[in-house]
Amino acid sequence: MKLIIIRHAETIENKQHIRMGQTDGKLTNEGIEQAQKLSNRLRNEKLDHIYCSDLGRTKETISGIIHDHPQTPIVYERLLREQAHGIYEGLPRKKLIQDRDKSGISVAKFKTDGGENLHDITRRVRKFFNLLQANHANDETILICTHGGWQCAMISHLLNIPFKEELFQFRFSNTSVTILNYQKVGPNEFEMINCTKHLES
DSSP: OEEEEEEOOOBHHHHTTBOOTTSOOOBOHHHHHHHHHHHHHHTTOOOSEEEEESSHHHHHHTHHHHHHOTTSOEEEEGGGOOOOBGGGTTSBHHHHHHHHHHHTOOTTTOOOTTBOOHHHHHHHHHHHHHHHHHHOOTTOEEEEEEOHHHHHHHHHHHHTOOOOGGGGGOOOOTTOEEEEEOOSSSOOEEEEEEEOGGGGO
């Protein structure tokens, strides 16, 4: 399977350094422009299926892509949601980091009240890839619209990298494109990671 994996466009909360987690969010004017440029980039791409996180910021990001591919089936999938941050959602990002550091709990195991830790989101990633294996053929091209934290968990799962601080070297920019040649059996190969060339025009 060819998987085209994109992160949502810039949101007001991104701009304000707010923890969003599983709240919907709203695109900035720049985010709306990013989404349009992404749509232009993918306009002539053959897409057999689209999966999108069911949160507002991802839905808004792919609205143009859906318009350009009206015959492509789409599923809004909860497994693609960002890591839940519980009581920290809507608060400055640095607040969660400060409290996590004070706790002495590792990045991978730290879980907020009402939230998920990184092992939890990796389990969701694994379930999603099992879903792909069960429902799609190797020759299909599938578009996935999701979130930065989810994509870090994806890297951990596919490359067998334990969750450590070093994992966050994989940064995913807003509307970045990552292309993965995913095999049911055999090695998985990344054709590109975090490509934003469409934003240069």
